[in-house]
Amino acid sequence: MGSWASIARGEVADFPQKIADTVRESLLVLNADLRVLFANTSFLRSFKVEPGVTEGRLVHELGNNQWDIPELRQLLEEILPNNEAFDDYRVEHRFEGIGRRVMLLNGRRLDQEQLILLAIEDVTDRDEAEIRLRESERHSNLLLAELQHRVRNTAAVVRSVARRTAERSTNLDEMISHFEGRLNAFARIQSAVTRSPGGVVDLQTIFEDELLALATREGNQLHISGPKVGLKPKTAETISLAIHELATNALKYGALLDHHGRISVEWDRARANGKDDLLDLKWVETGLREPPNPTREGFGHELLLRTLPYDLRAETRIDFTDQGMRFTMRMPLRPDVLAGDIS
Numbered sequence: 001m002g003s004w005a006s007i008a009r010g011e012v013a014d015f016p017q018k019i020a021d022t023v024r025e026s027l028l029v030l031n032a033d034l035r036v037l038f039a040n041t042s043f044l045r046s047f048k049v050e051p052g053v054t055e056g057r058l059v060h061e062l063g064n065n066q067w068d069i070p071e072l073r074q075l076l077e078e079i080l081p082n083n084e085a086f087d088d089y090r091v092e093h094r095f096e097g098i099g100r101r102v103m104l105l106n107g108r109r110l111d112q113e114q115l116i117l118l119a120i121e122d123v124t125d126r127d128e129a130e131i132r133l134r135e136s137e138r139h140s141n142l143l144l145a146e147l148q149h150r151v152r153n154t155a156a157v158v159r160s161v162a163r164r165t166a167e168r169s170t171n172l173d174e175m176i177s178h179f180e181g182r183l184n185a186f187a188r189i190q191s192a193v194t195r196s197p198g199g200v201v202d203l204q205t206i207f208e209d210e211l212l213a214l215a216t217r218e219g220n221q222l223h224i225s226g227p228k229v230g231l232k233p234k235t236a237e238t239i240s241l242a243i244h245e246l247a248t249n250a251l252k253y254g255a256l257l258d259h260h261g262r263i264s265v266e267w268d269r270a271r272a273n274g275k276d277d278l279l280d281l282k283w284v285e286t287g288l289r290e291p292p293n294p295t296r297e298g299f300g301h302e303l304l305l306r307t308l309p310y311d312l313r314a315e316t317r318i319d320f321t322d323q324g325m326r327f328t329m330r331m332p333l334r335p336d337v338l339a340g341d342i343s
Contacts, residue, residue: 017040020038021040021041021042023040023042023119025042025119025120025121025122026039026040026042026043026046026121026122027039027040027042027043027117027119027120028043028059028117028118028120029115029116029117029118030059030076030115030116030118031114031115032114032115032116033058034058034060034076034077034116035056035057035058036054036055036056036057036058036059036062037055037115038055039051039054039055043120046098046120046122047062047063047095047098048097048098049062049063059072059076059118060073063095063096064096066093066096069093071089071091072091075089076107076116076118080109080116083109084108084109084111085106085107085108085109086105086106086107087106088104088105088106089105089106089107090102090103090104090105091103091104091105100124101122101124102122102123102124102127103120103121103122103123103124104121104123105118105119105120105121106118106119106121107119150190153234154186154190157186157237158183158186161179161182161183161186162179164299164302165178165179165299166179178299181244181248182244182299184213185213185240185241185243186237186240186241188210188213189201189206189209189236189237189240189241190237192206192209192236193233193236199232199233200231200232201230201231201232201233202228202229202230202231203226203228203229203230203231203239203267203279204224204228206239206240206243207224207265208224209240210240210243210244210247211247213247214248214251220262221255221256221261221262221263222262222263222265223262223263223264223265223266224265224266225264225265225266225267226265226266226268226281227267227269229267229269229279229338230338231337231338232336232337232338234336235312235336235337238307238308239308239312241303242303242304242308245299245300245303246283246300246304246327248300249325250263250325253292254285254288254292254324254325255286255288255324255325257288258289260287260288261285261286261288261324262285263283263284264282264283264286265281265282265283266281266282266284267279267280267282268280269333277332277338278330278332278333279329279331279332280329280330281328281329281330281331282326282328283325283326283327284324284326284327285323285325285326286324287323287324288322288324291321291322292320292324292325304316304327305317305318308329308331312332313331313332314329314330315329315330316328316329317329
């Protein structure tokens, strides 16, 4: 079998080239001046070059100087002359026409033949798969952290609702009934958060879900109007519980007690002092045949007049007229409250 040097002189048949062409990695044979004596089929195919414009050229001139890669020149001109070999040297480069490539370079110096063997393993697909895997792991860790946070938050909310419901109930049956309704309202908003991309919840959806749970739809007794407003999960949880209290109170004592009552829910966005983005919301009940007569301040009263101002920095007010109850809220739409408009 002839040597690579004899191949370069054209003294032997093409048997060694055929051996090299069976290698899946790209392979270059260079002389001492770093000119290409041979490029195997894998190299030509992978880097889209022709034999005629490869052999006899300086390696850094290949592909219109696309192989003039600083790391490769350092390996061939500085490191290899002082060492017999280098292994798995990672080089990343963007080639014209084929894009980004990540390569592992292995070099061998053949002193007797005055030649250099350069093997090039294209690990681009593996590198991109590793990047996707790391990104997937990062995303999974974020989801796990978010899930843990939601579980802790859910447990805290349920404990708080249970404690405050027990404190405001006069007997066990009343407590169970009220707690079950509030727990169902909380479950509905959790379902809405899970269904929505990014956990953004539409304010109108909250109203519709709560009133639908009481078999009340928009129509003769109910009017809902307002722009699309997307709320972050924690804000949506608090507001959904408030809406549940308003709706439950309307069903038991107010406008939903019989078919004469009406509920109008309206909201809009406003600016105060030219800079604060605000949500103005009104819940107005009319059509009561008898004026409302609140007998005690329960859980709902506390939620509307104390919890909303504390948690959301909202200004809230409840008024009772001959026609029914009126609830108003003005809430600043801070970054931790507003998730954005929903198209």
